[in-house]
Structures are given as structure tokens and as C-alpha cells.
Amino acid sequence: MTKDAVTSHQEASGLKRMGANIAWLFGGKGFGAICSIAYLAILARSLGIRDFGHFSLIFATGQAFVALAGFQSWQTMVRYGTRYVHAQDWVKFGRLSMLCGLLDWIGATLGCVVAWIGYYIFADDLGLNPAYIDMAFAFNCVLLWSRVSAPVGIVRVLDRFDIAVYVEGLVPLGRLLAALLLWFTGPTVGKFLFAWAAIDLLSAAAYWISARWIAPTSLRARHIGDWRTTLTENEGIARFFGVTYASSTLDIAFKQGPVLAVGYFLGTSAAGIYRLADQLAQGFGKLSQLVGRAIYSDINRSRVAQTAAQFRQLVKRVTAIAGIGSILIVTLALLLARQLLGFIGGEGYESGAVIFVPLALAASLEMASVAYEPVLHATNHARLALLARILAIAALGCGMLLLVSQGSLGIAWAVVAGQAFGYLAMGTMVLIAMRKMGHSQV
Incomplete structure (x- = not known):
């Protein structure tokens, strides 16, 4: 076989593996999307605009606190664990797994402390409804x-996306069943929050059990005490943790910040309408996250196993495919905005159609840039990805300050501006990183 033929075969193999992983996740997310539309419709219709707004603000606030306290340890598992899987070094893989799990637990503990301070000391400053503070804190x-x-990263680096589909399918299915039950037994904000919390705990337990099942020799409690060894044998891991933590925090701030801004400046009912439009738009955006998660491990694996030229070609093909997906998102948004909102939420939510279009445009830009962050991480330029997110959040903040006088629509267009700025910045960073391939900084 000639050199060109080998190169072509390796590129095709990488794309085929990505395609298989994406197919698994799309199957699961397709099922999840159907369930999500159904339970979102029940939520919006049964609670009404005002209470749905309360639920949305509590959920968005919870997501913000999770981002502040949570590490993206799954990315670290994939970034550093890929070489151990490639070398079949399960001892080092186990030490890395338990370090990532330990950080997850530390983050959860610190997050509860920060949440208590936020809900009980600064509740008045944040404009929180006193009737919902206790349940919001517990949620x-x-x-x-x-x-x-950490277990998500273990499943992905071991290429068991089938397991991820089954486990993650528990959440939308459980929420749909809970929503149907509450619809007939008397829906309240508190009952929905309790149901959502119980289902999330079930899913978390299932993920850890699955990770232990597929990596029984690696997930050992004794590895928890080896965290110093893990830091030593994985050069740059502490910096990578810090960079991905900051990047994920900014990403959540970008996604949840506008909802909170609408609630703060425009009221609970406006937040409910904005949230429904945003949920639908982020449904398209989740396709980007879906593809990003599917290709993350393969891009890291390709960077280890392929030449620089092969890697560049793979990135170009993935980016071209993502661009086609972004065009489809915008087209669907323009055609189906009002019908989707009216069908899910009822007539009171149809006014959100004008908000949905710019939010879907922002989601399309997210889809177009889906390969950028994995590429920057795989090429040891995670700091450039962080810089791009900082620029995007700055553009979003400036846009919201300038356009908040235009109401929810103004904030939606601020999201587009921020996403566009981030897209251009991240694309520029990728070009820089591809030219510097071979450098080792993170």
C-alpha cells in the first residue's frame, strides 16, 4: 500500500469512527429530543408563564452554580487518558480516573458552600423570590x-458511546414520565424541581456504575491517595484543569447569563417566554455539544496516532461537515419558529418566535465552530480556547448593556453578537495553533 493510500485510509478510519460515535449519540439524543419536547410542553402549559419563569430562573441559577464549582474532568480524562489507553497502561489510567473523580467531589462540596452564601446571604441583592429560596438551594x-x-470521560476515552447513550437516556425518559405523573396529580414548581433532582441523581449513579463495569481494574479506591503521583506523571495537567474549568464556567455564563438578565431586568414572565425560546434554540445547540463530545476523543486520538498533515486534513473535513449542519439549523429556525413555540407552550408563548430566530442563528455559529475547541486542546493550546471564550463573553456583556432597552429581543441579538465574536476568535486561534503544531504549551 502506498503512502498516500495509507494516509487516505487513516483519515477515512478517523472519520468513520467519528461517524459511528455520532450515530450512537444521535440515536440517543433523537430519543431524548422527543422526550424533551414532550416534557417541556407539559412544563410550560401546566405551570403557566409566570411559574414556568420561576422554574427557569431556578434551573438557570443552579446551572450557573454548577459551572462555578465543577471541573471539566471528562476533558482531562480524554486529553491525558488517551495515551494510557493507547499504551494499555491501566494503572496510570486508574490513577488519572480517581484524580478526576476526586476533583468532581471537591467541586460539589465547595459548590454547596458557595450556593448557601448566594441563596441565604445575597438573596435580596440577587432579587430572589423568598418563597423559593429553600427549594432552590436544595435543588x-x-x-x-x-x-x-470523570465517569463520562472514562466512557468516552474507552470509546463506549453506546453505554453513554443508554445512561443519558434515563434523564429525558425519567423527566417525561415524571411530568406526565405531575400533570395528572397537581403540578407545582417544587414538585418538578424534586423530580428533576431525583432523576439526575439516578443518572449520576448509573454513570459511575457503568464506568466501574467497563474499567474494573482501573477504578480502585486506593488510587485516590496517588493524586500527587498523577500530577507528576501528567505534565501540565494542573494548568489544563484550570484552563478547562475557566472555559466551561464562561460557557455556562454565556448560555445561562442572558436568561438571568431577562429575569432581572424584564421580569419573571419575560424570562419564561425567553427560556422556552432559548430551550428550543439550545436544542439545536445541543447538536453541537453532541458532535463536539463525539469528536473530542477521536481528535485527541488522531493527534496521537496520525501525522500533522493527516490531522489537518481531518480537521478540515470535520469543519466542513459542521458548516453544513449550521446552515440546516438556520433554515429550520426560519421555517418552524412560531409553529414550534405555539405547539409546545401554547398561544401565550408564540411571541417568543421573534426571539427564537436570533438564538437559533447563535446556535448555528456554535455548530460551525464545533471542532475548534477539541483541536485547540489536542494541540496543547487550551489557553487559546479560553482566550476566545473571554472575548466572546465580553462581547455578550457589552451587547446586553447596549441592547437591553430593546427587551428580550435585544438580549437575543446580543447573544448572536457574542457567539459571532467567539466564532471568529476561536477560528483565528485554530489557525494559529495549526501553524504551531509541535509546540508543547497548554
């Missing part, structure tokens, strides 16, 4: 402890 703590990242 937030459950979100923190049910947020699993």
Missing part, C-alpha cells in the same frame, strides 16, 4: 452532586 446541591464528569 442546587443535588445538581452539584449529580454532575458527573
Whole structure:
């Protein structure tokens, strides 16, 4: 076989593996999307605009606290664990797994402390409804402890996306069943929060059990005490933890910040309408996260196993495919915005159609840039990805300050501006990183 033929075969193999992983996740997410639309419709219709707004603000606040306290340890598992899987070094893989799990638990503990301070000391400053503070705090703590990242990374680096589909399918199915039950037994904000919390805990337990099942020789409690060894044998891991933590925090701030801003400046009912439009738009955005998660491990694996030229070609092909997906998102948004909102939420939510279009445009930009952050991480330029997110959040903040007088629509267009700025910045960083391949900084 000629050199060109070998190169072509390796590129095709990488794309085929990505395609298989994406197919598994799309199957699961397709099922999840159907369930999500159904339970979102029940939520919006049964609670009404105002209470749905309360639920949305509590959920968004919880997600923000989770981002502040949570490490993206799944990315670290993939980034550093890929070489151990490649070398079949399960002892080092186990030490890395338990370090990531330990950080998840530390983050959850600290997050509960931060949430208590936020809910009980600064509640008045944040404009929180006193009637919901206790349940919001309890819900937030459950979100923190049910947020699993290390086992997600273990499943992905071992290429068991089939297991991820089954486990993650528990959440939308459980929420749909709970929503149907509450619809007939008397829906309240508190009951929905309790149901969502219980289902998230079940999913977290299932993820850890699955990770232990597929890596029984690696997930050993004794490895928890080896954290110093793990830090030593994985050069740059502490910096990578810090960079991915900051990057994920900014990403959540970008996604949840506008909802909180609408609630703060425009009221609970406006937040409910904005949230429904945002949920639908982020449904398209989740396709980006879906693809990003599927390709993350393969891009890291390709960087280890392929030449620089092969890696560049793979990145170009993935980016081209993502661009086609982004065009489809915008087209669907323009055609189906009002019908989707009216069908899910009822007539009171149809006014959100004008908000949905710019939010879907932002989601399309996210899809177009889906390969950028994995590439920057794989090429040891995670700091450039962080810089791009900082620029995007700055653009979002400036946009919201300038456009908040235009109401929810103004904030939606601020999201587009921030996403566009981030897209251009991240794309520029990727070009820089590809030219510097071979450097070792993180």
C-alpha cells in the first residue's frame, strides 16, 4: 500500500469512527429530543408563564452554580487518558480516573458552600423570590452532586458511546414520565424541581456504575491517595484543569447569563417566554455539544496516532461537515419558529418566535465552530480556547448593556453578537495553533 493510500485510509478510519460515535449519540439524543419536547410542553402549559419563569430562573441559577464549582474532568480524562489507553497502561489510567473523580467531589462540596452564601446571604441583592429560596438551594446541591464528569470521560476515552447513550437516556425518559405523573396529580414548581433532582441523581449513579463495569481494574479506591503521583506523571495537567474549568464556567455564563438578565431586568414572565425560546434554540445547540463530545476523543486520538498533515486534513473535513449542519439549523429556525413555540407552550408563548430566530442563528455559529475547541486542546493550546471564550463573553456583556432597552429581543441579538465574536476568535486561534503544531504549551 502506498503512502498516500495509507494516509487516505487513516483519515477515512478517523472519520468513520467519528461517524459511528455520532450515530450512537444521535440515536440517543433523537430519543431524548422527543422526550424533551414532550416534557417541556407539559412544563410550560401546566405551570403557566409566570411559574414556568420561576422554574427557569431556578434551573438557570443552579446551572450557573454548577459551572462555578465543577471541573471539566471528562476533558482531562480524554486529553491525558488517551495515551494510557493507547499504551494499555491501566494503572496510570486508574490513577488519572480517581484524580478526576476526586476533583468532581471537591467541586460539589465547595459548590454547596458557595450556593448557601448566594441563596441565604445575597438573596435580596440577587432579587430572589423568598418563597423559593429553600427549594432552590436544595435543588442546587443535588445538581452539584449529580454532575458527573470523570465517569463520562472514562466512557468516552474507552470509546463506549453506546453505554453513554443508554445512561443519558434515563434523564429525558425519567423527566417525561415524571411530568406526565405531575400533570395528572397537581403540578407545582417544587414538585418538578424534586423530580428533576431525583432523576439526575439516578443518572449520576448509573454513570459511575457503568464506568466501574467497563474499567474494573482501573477504578480502585486506593488510587485516590496517588493524586500527587498523577500530577507528576501528567505534565501540565494542573494548568489544563484550570484552563478547562475557566472555559466551561464562561460557557455556562454565556448560555445561562442572558436568561438571568431577562429575569432581572424584564421580569419573571419575560424570562419564561425567553427560556422556552432559548430551550428550543439550545436544542439545536445541543447538536453541537453532541458532535463536539463525539469528536473530542477521536481528535485527541488522531493527534496521537496520525501525522500533522493527516490531522489537518481531518480537521478540515470535520469543519466542513459542521458548516453544513449550521446552515440546516438556520433554515429550520426560519421555517418552524412560531409553529414550534405555539405547539409546545401554547398561544401565550408564540411571541417568543421573534426571539427564537436570533438564538437559533447563535446556535448555528456554535455548530460551525464545533471542532475548534477539541483541536485547540489536542494541540496543547487550551489557553487559546479560553482566550476566545473571554472575548466572546465580553462581547455578550457589552451587547446586553447596549441592547437591553430593546427587551428580550435585544438580549437575543446580543447573544448572536457574542457567539459571532467567539466564532471568529476561536477560528483565528485554530489557525494559529495549526501553524504551531509541535509546540508543547497548554
